[in-house]
Amino acid sequence: MSLLEVLVSSVVLAGSSSAALGVWNQAATEVQRAMQLDALALQLETARIATDRWLQSDEASSAVIDSSSPDCRFNPEALEAAVAERLPLGSDVSSRWSVDPQGLGHWLELSATSQHVMPPFKRRLLLSPAAYGLCKQEEVSS
Amino acid sequence: MQQIKFPLRQRQCLVLEAHSTAEHIDAQVSERERLALLFRFFHVPASQSGTYPGVEFLELKRFGEVVVCPQIQGLHLFVQIVMGGQHQHRCLVTAAAQPPADFNAIKVRQCPIQNEEIKPALTQVLECFGAVDRADALRLFTRELIQQKLQQFWIVINDEQPGAGLLQQGAGTICRNPTLMVGGMFETVALIPVVSWFGRRPPSQSGFVMPLAITASAVLLLGSASIHTLSLQKRLRLHASGQREQSADQLRSAAQAFVVASRGPQACLLQWPSHDWPAAVHDCKASDPSQLSRGVVGEKLWSLLDWTPHGENGALRLQLADGRTGRFRLALDPLAPAVLGISDVGLQARVPQLKGE
Numbered sequence: 001m002s003l004l005e006v007l008v009s010s011v012v013l014a015g016s017s018s019a020a021l022g023v024w025n026q027a028a029t030e031v032q033r034a035m036q037l038d039a040l041a042l043q044l045e046t047a048r049i050a051t052d053r054w055l056q057s058d059e060a061s062s063a064v065i066d067s068s069s070p071d072c073r074f075n076p077e078a079l080e081a082a083v084a085e086r087l088p089l090g091s092d093v094s095s096r097w098s099v100d101p102q103g104l105g106h107w108l109e110l111s112a113t114s115q116h117v118m119p120p121f122k123r124r125l126l127l128s129p130a131a132y133g134l135c136k137q138e139e140v141s142s
Numbered sequence: 143m144q145q146i147k148f149p150l151r152q153r154q155c156l157v158l159e160a161h162s163t164a165e166h167i168d169a170q171v172s173e174r175e176r177l178a179l180l181f182r183f184f185h186v187p188a189s190q191s192g193t194y195p196g197v198e199f200l201e202l203k204r205f206g207e208v209v210v211c212p213q214i215q216g217l218h219l220f221v222q223i224v225m226g227g228q229h230q231h232r233c234l235v236t237a238a239a240q241p242p243a244d245f246n247a248i249k250v251r252q253c254p255i256q257n258e259e260i261k262p263a264l265t266q267v268l269e270c271f272g273a274v275d276r277a278d279a280l281r282l283f284t285r286e287l288i289q290q291k292l293q294q295f296w297i298v299i300n301d302e303q304p305g306a307g308l309l310q311q312g313a314g315t316i317c318r319n320p321t322l323m324v325g326g327m328f329e330t331v332a333l334i335p336v337v338s339w340f341g342r343r344p345p346s347q348s349g350f351v352m353p354l355a356i357t358a359s360a361v362l363l364l365g366s367a368s369i370h371t372l373s374l375q376k377r378l379r380l381h382a383s384g385q386r387e388q389s390a391d392q393l394r395s396a397a398q399a400f401v402v403a404s405r406g407p408q409a410c411l412l413q414w415p416s417h418d419w420p421a422a423v424h425d426c427k428a429s430d431p432s433q434l435s436r437g438v439v440g441e442k443l444w445s446l447l448d449w450t451p452h453g454e455n456g457a458l459r460l461q462l463a464d465g466r467t468g469r470f471r472l473a474l475d476p477l478a479p480a481v482l483g484i485s486d487v488g489l490q491a492r493v494p495q496l497k498g499e
Contacts, residue, residue, distance in 0.1 A: 002349070005349050005351055005352050006349075006351055008352065008355075009351045009352045009354070009355035009356075010355070012352075012355050012356060012359050013355045013358055013359055015359075016358075016359030016360075016362050016363050017359075017362055019362075019363065019366070020362035020363055020365065020366035021366075023366035023367070023369065023370050024366050024369060026370065026373070027366075027369045027370050027372070027373040030373035030374075030376065030377060031372075031373050031376060034373070034376045034377060034380050037380050038380065041380075041383065041384070041387070045387070052486075056483055072405075100439075100440075102438070102439075104398065104399050104402045104439060105398055105402060107440070121384075123387065123388075123391055124391060124440070125391040125392075125394050125395050125398075126394075126395035126398045126399065126439055126440065127398060128398045128399075128401065128402045130398075130401050130402050130405050130480075130481065131397070131398045131401040131402070131481060131483070131484050132482075132483060132484075133473075133475070133480070133481065133482035133483060135405065135480075
């Protein structure tokens with residue numbers, strides 16, 4: 001066992017240890033980020049399912065329907081207020097309603113932002129009152 | 143190791159040693175059979191051409207390969223030339239070396255060496271150890287060999303210049319090794335040790351730090367590589383799950399668009415399966431099946447694969463432009479052809495289609 005052998009061994013060991021530590025650190029960061037993304041995805045899915053269930057329920061009355069329009073369509077302000085009131089979303093989740101340019105309904109855009117997840121997580125789906133039987137009630141009531 | 147004295151007749155001692163090693167010689171028959179055949183082929187040549195074996199030995203010595211000044215080779219074919227006390231090629235008769243009668247018992251596989259054959263014979267030697275020129279140098283040399291516990295020697299004797307007096311000096315040392323046999327007159331002796339394979343190198347004196355460091359480094363790197371692979375797998379799984387949710391959202395939006403399109407004149411078509419719509423157009427006035435067959439939602443093209451009403455429910459299958467397919471169950475109003483609700487999407491296998499339509 002010479003001095004040269006000890007030196008070379010320590011250099012090899014130090015290099016591999018630093019490389020392994022770097023990789024472990026990166027892997028830990030990746031796992032933490034994946035767990036946060038999982039949690040955000042779950043929050044978005046919960047918000048989507050809650051909105052869908054609420055629209056299917058009897059509570060979604062014709063109050064969310066825009067009565068001034070000849071077509072059966074949502075009143076976005078009333079819909080947003082009702083959803084925000086009845087469905088408390090998580091702190092990281094925000095929802096936005098926008099009118100479909102073809103008049104098919106309204107797009108619900110759910111987005112979740114986190115400081116560790118840079119590209120914000122988004123879900124976007126079209127909702128129309130006809131798919132929940134709300135237009136028929138409106139027609140019957142009118 | 144066997145201690146032997148030579149009171150009067152050293153020759154007898156040598157013969158006894160030869161007998162005791164005869165079995166050992168037989169065990170090596172297979173190794174030297176080829177060489178023996180080669181020499182037997184040149185058994186009694188009338189005259190020889192080429193370099194004389196002694197000269198070859200001297201040349202080898204000059205190259206430092208072998209040890210030279212040969213006259214006796216223990217347990218080897220060359221030896222017997224000298225053991226007979228007679229040089230067969232040069233017709234020289236040695237005065238002192240007359241072998242006993244039973245000496246022929248171990249003269250199997252012997253034949254005279256031919257000129258230009260020393261080098262091929264020596265190529266079978268694994269390792270050359272050193273060289274001696276004179277018999278008194280041989281004594282020290284042999285002691286060194288014995289101390290190193292070499293398993294086997296070859297001794298080659300040059301019988302070109304036979305002379306008396308040196309035999310006792312050389313043979314007294316060599317005879318301590320039972321694998322050696324010395325006879326005849328020689329002036330100089332070559333010793334070529336054949337080292338056993340396992341004893342060739344001395345045990346390594348290097349330390350254990352380097353193998354330990356390399357092993358630890360390998361373990362660290364392999365472990366970190368596995369963990370990195372796991373994290374990559376987690377990321378891939380997350381990405382796939384995001385893709386699946388996006389396509390599910392697009393299919394849900396397409397189903398909503400289908401329901402919107404099924405209002406008004408097309409509502410009548412909901413009572414019929416989709417493959418009957420061309421015929422049902424006559425019953426449903428002003429209906430347009432093409433509006434239910436395909437459409438665009440959120441800049442994504444969708445198309446109807448199948449619609450099957452079944453009482454108060456209906457099975458709907460839609461497909462996106464990229465081939466993703468989803469199945470829905472629609473709740474129908476029993477009083478009027480209208481949709482009351484849509485179930486969640488059931489994702490199906492991707493079918494490559496719709497591109498050319």
